Amino acid sequence: MAKLDVIIAPDPRLKRACKPVVRVDARVRRIMDDMLETMYAAPGIGLAAPQVGVFERVIVVDPARADEPPRPWQLANPVILWASDEMSIYNEGCLSLPNHWADVERPARVRVRYLDRDNEIRITEADGLLATCIQHEMDHLDGVLFVDRISALKRGIILRRLAKTRKTAAEKAAVPH
Ligand code: GNR
Ligand code: NI
Secondary structure, X not given: OOOOOOOOOOOHHHHOOOEOOOXXXXXXXXXXXXXXXXXXXXXXXXXXXXXXXXXXOEEEEOOOOOOOOOOOEEEEEEEEEEEOOOEEEEEEOOOOOOOOOEEEEEEOOEEEEEEOOOOOEEEEEEOHHHXXXXXXXXXXXXXXXXXXXXXXXHHHHHHHHHHHHHHHHHHHHHOOO
């Protein structure tokens, strides 16, 4: 397994729509495993392939808390078959928007169809943090970040701060003192 670099916003690669996986084979399983390693190292509770520069419809999630046994999920070509009318709000973060959080409202429960790591079709129902996380990761596959689901004012503040943080880091790297 290998830990991969996570792309930080603003970056046009995070706005790309991803292609479906044709078949979950050894190549895709390796991407899934590298993504889980990257997610646990971060640490994060989810990761989408485009965040590590792979523009295919693959996501991993593990909503287990630190004091619980790991519950890794690896999904290819996830599709939402049903979403509840009931909504829930979570304070979301994103490994591509480090150090920024915002409340995001999404359906509280979803039924999702996907291919598992053995290329088998599965259908599962999720609620709570798992439901939120799956929807957050699926958004990434369509080039959507959680900041696209909050006010333009808050989005602008977060994206400008990230651009400034990157500029400061680049200047420090270029001019050592
Ligand atoms: O680590 C993460 N935490 C998180 C918290 C609330 C809602 C969604 C998430 S996903 C995020 C990791 C990430 O960026 N996935 O794309
Ligand atoms: Ni994210």
